Amino acid sequence: MNFASQRVAKPYFIGALALFAGQIIFGLIAGMQYLDGSFLFPAFPFSVIRTVHTNLLIVWLLMAFMGAAYYIVPEEAQTELHSPRLALLTFWVFLIAGVLTILGYLFVPYSQLAAMTGNAILPTMGRGYLEQPLPTKIGIVLVALSLLFNVTMTLAKGRKTSLNIVLVAGLWGLALLFLPAFYFPVDTVKASYSWWWVVHGWVEGDWELILSALLGFILVRMTGVDREIIEKWMYIIIAMTLISGIIGIGHHYYYTGAPEYWIWLGSIFSAMEPVPFLMLVVFAVRMLISRRHEYPNHAALLWAIGTPVMAFLGAGFWGFMITLAPVQYYTHGTNFTAAHGHLAFFGAYAMVSLSIISYAMPHLRGRMANSLRAQRWEMTGFWIMVISMFVIALALTGAGIVTVFLQRMGEHPISFMGVQYQERVFFWIREVAGFTFFSGLVAYLTSFFVGGDPVAAHGATVPRGR
Amino acid sequence: MQQTFTKAMARNIFLGGAAFFLIIYLVLTVDSWRQIPIRDHASQMSPAAERGKYLMDSNNCIGCHTINGEGAYYAPELGNVYTRRGPDFIKAWIKAQPIGGYRQMPHFNFSDKDLDDITAYLQWVSRINTNHWPPNIQG
Ligand code: HEM
Numbered sequence: 001m002n003f004a005s006q007r008v009a010k011p012y013f014i015g016a017l018a019l020f021a022g023q024i025i026f027g028l029i030a031g032m033q034y035l036d037g038s039f040l041f042p043a044f045p046f047s048v049i050r051t052v053h054t055n056l057l058i059v060w061l062l063m064a065f066m067g068a069a070y071y072i073v074p075e076e077a078q079t080e081l082h083s084p085r086l087a088l089l090t091f092w093v094f095l096i097a098g099v100l101t102i103l104g105y106l107f108v109p110y111s112q113l114a115a116m117t118g119n120a121i122l123p124t125m126g127r128g129y130l131e132q133p134l135p136t137k138i139g140i141v142l143v144a145l146s147l148l149f150n151v152t153m154t155l156a157k158g159r160k161t162s163l164n165i166v167l168v169a170g171l172w173g174l175a176l177l178f179l180p181a182f183y184f185p186v187d188t189v190k191a192s193y194s195w196w197w198v199v200h201g202w203v204e205g206d207w208e209l210i211l212s213a214l215l216g217f218i219l220v221r222m223t224g225v226d227r228e229i230i231e232k233w234m235y236i237i238i239a240m241t242l243i244s245g246i247i248g249i250g251h252h253y254y255y256t257g258a259p260e261y262w263i264w265l266g267s268i269f270s271a272m273e274p275v276p277f278l279m280l281v282v283f284a285v286r287m288l289i290s291r292r293h294e295y296p297n298h299a300a301l302l303w304a305i306g307t308p309v310m311a312f313l314g315a316g317f318w319g320f321m322i323t324l325a326p327v328q329y330y331t332h333g334t335n336f337t338a339a340h341g342h343l344a345f346f347g348a349y350a351m352v353s354l355s356i357i358s359y360a361m362p363h364l365r366g367r368m369a370n371s372l373r374a375q376r377w378e379m380t381g382f383w384i385m386v387i388s389m390f391v392i393a394l395a396l397t398g399a400g401i402v403t404v405f406l407q408r409m410g411e412h413p414i415s416f417m418g419v420q421y422q423e424r425v426f427f428w429i430r431e432v433a434g435f436t437f438f439s440g441l442v443a444y445l446t447s448f449f450v451g452g453d454p455v456a457a458h459g460a461t462v463p464r465g466r
Numbered sequence: 467m468q469q470t471f472t473k474a475m476a477r478n479i480f481l482g483g484a485a486f487f488l489i490i491y492l493v494l495t496v497d498s499w500r501q502i503p504i505r506d507h508a509s510q511m512s513p514a515a516e517r518g519k520y521l522m523d524s525n526n527c528i529g530c531h532t533i534n535g536e537g538a539y540y541a542p543e544l545g546n547v548y549t550r551r552g553p554d555f556i557k558a559w560i561k562a563q564p565i566g567g568y569r570q571m572p573h574f575n576f577s578d579k580d581l582d583d584i585t586a587y588l589q590w591v592s593r594i595n596t597n598h599w600p601p602n603i604q605g
């Protein structure tokens with residue numbers, strides 16, 4: 001850590017990890033309700049639990065991205081953050097607004113929440129991931145504006161590296177792409193079409209810019225490879241992201257009422273979307289092979305190589321399996337989609353967040369790397385979470401395939417509920433793997449508290465100011 | 467990477483590629499906006515159906531269900547439920563909840579008018595041209 005103001009990243013990282021733990025607990029409850037509908041019902045219906053699960057995911061990822069930005073932007077710009085106090089204030093506003101929203105979901109019936117918060121004046125509620133009441137949505141915009149002001153001012157007065165420019169531009173894109181959340185036309189097809197501007201626009205567009213910049217940053221720091229090489233890779237990767245991903249949004253327009261030509265356009269372009277994820281793997285592996293020195297934080301190295309591999313599997317491979325129109329005709333809206341959603345969100349965005357936390361937290365705690373004992377706990381957590389998530393994805397894929405054969409194909413298709421009943425074994429596997437995932441998370445969190453001798457900050461082998 | 471391929475070239479491919487495909491996407495979206503109201507019979511969306519849609523959104527039905535494959539995978543597809551079950555079943559079903567079973571749907575305090583409006587919306591949705599999706603009546 002070179003600048004005192006980077007310290008504001010710390011509460012963001014801690015907050016993100018706490019919300020992550022909450023997300024998993026609600027995932028486990030939702031998974032339980034899949035098997036026994038009377039679990040916590042009618043006090044907390046599945047729709048409420050699911051909303052809390054997915055909203056906590058989005059909030060903790062945003063919190064981790066913000067922490068990453070407050071950590072990286074000053075270091076890259078070689079100057080103090082414009083206003084650390086604003087960053088800290090923004091953290092508390094974001095956290096409190098987030099917690100209040102979650103409490104609102106849990107303890108106020110959704111229609112009443114809508115009535116209380118002016119949804120009738122400007123309807124925005126009732127869409128996946130964008131369930132937030134209007135005041136929360138406005139709050140998200142204000143928090144984003146505060147972040148953008150802070151990092152943009154910092155960038156403007158400091159060194160303008162390509163990494164930093166892409167990171168800050170990615171954050172601007174993130175905020176801009178949230179704005180369609182305020183546009184919810186009554187025409188259901190237009191509503192669905194524009195909902196994907198936010199969802200697909202984020203995960204298969206803008207967030208990949210942030211992902212590449214974050215990964216690029218820690219690779220610069222940990223490998224000592226020439227920044228020019230890393231930044232060139234980054235540009236090629238994000239070029240491929242947008243070249244494939246913008247028209248690739250068409251893979252959501254096949255069967256939702258949009259014109260027929262999207263079947264062709266969406267299939268062709270989205271079939272190329274795995275390419276940037278594959279390039280990310282090659283990039284990370286090559287940078288690590290050509291590293292100039294040994295970096296003492298082995299856990300961070302493991303995250304940095306694990307992220308692109310898992311992102312490729314979850315987004316690239318699982319996404320590809322359901323992206324061609326003739327396949328999606330049968331898999332659309334099944335648990336196959338949920339398998340992909342879980343592996344991709346975890347592999348790409350959860351893992352890159354954990355990577356940057358793994359890299360930065362030791363510095364924020366005044367050391368180069370944690371003790372070997374702490375690192376062992378962290379790496380144990382890594383493996384348990386990664387393997388469990390893989391099992392979750394396989395189980396959901398199994399459920400999806402059974403739905404395709406029994407409900408979507410054949411002469412005598414079985415009803416939705418009849419098929420779900422036959423898929424119970426997969427939902428049990430998902431639930432058990434969910435619990436092992438949680439134990440991995442506990443091991444991971446434990447790593448922050450086990451002692452041992454940390455690697456001192458001075459023994460630093462990393463060249464400064466690269 | 468070869469020396470001849472510079473970072474500036476990579477950046478320009480990024481900027482050029484992004485701008486090019488963004489423009490194409492905008493053009494296609496303008497065309498889609500023209501076609502969608504025809505494909506979904508937007509002009510036939512009655513005030514009752516509009517209200518029904520609002521009721522469904524503000525009760526987060528897609529927190530459990532899918533509509534045309536979008537939403538959650540906990541409960542049956544609603545995009546074609548009007549064709550599968552018909553209006554009377556739908557109204558009676560919603561009124562009767564919760565009825566037990568291994569997954570549950572909550573009770574919503576809908577009036578008869580609310581239920582008519584929801585059914586009107588579900589009827590409108592069932593007529594959208596979705597390129598023959600879902601594959602069969604089970605959704
Ligand atoms: C890290 C990047 C990605 C993330 C986080 C992600 C996440 C998701 C999620 C959560 C959904 C479900 C959305 C819903 O609620 O309906 C989804 C749907 C989908 N994704 Fe991805 N995705 C990523 C990348 C990709 C890629 C690269 C492809 C294609 C190669 C792809 C193809 C699809 C398709 C076709 C669907 C629609 C599935 C359906 O018809 O039900 N995704 N994605």
Ligand code: HEM
Nearest residue numbers: 027028030031337338341342345346350434437538539540
């Ligand atoms: C580890 C235990 C977990 C369990 C038991 C679990 C369970 C669930 C359940 C039951 C749903 C609702 C599926 C439906 O709509 O029918 C869901 C949705 C979702 N979960 Fe999880 N989850 C877990 C972890 C995670 C993690 C770690 C992530 C990402 C980092 C995640 C991301 C999501 C997303 C994006 C959705 C929406 C998926 C979609 O619409 O396709 N979950 N989860």
Ligand SMILES: [Fe+2]
Nearest residue numbers: 200204249252
């Ligand atoms: Fe997509």
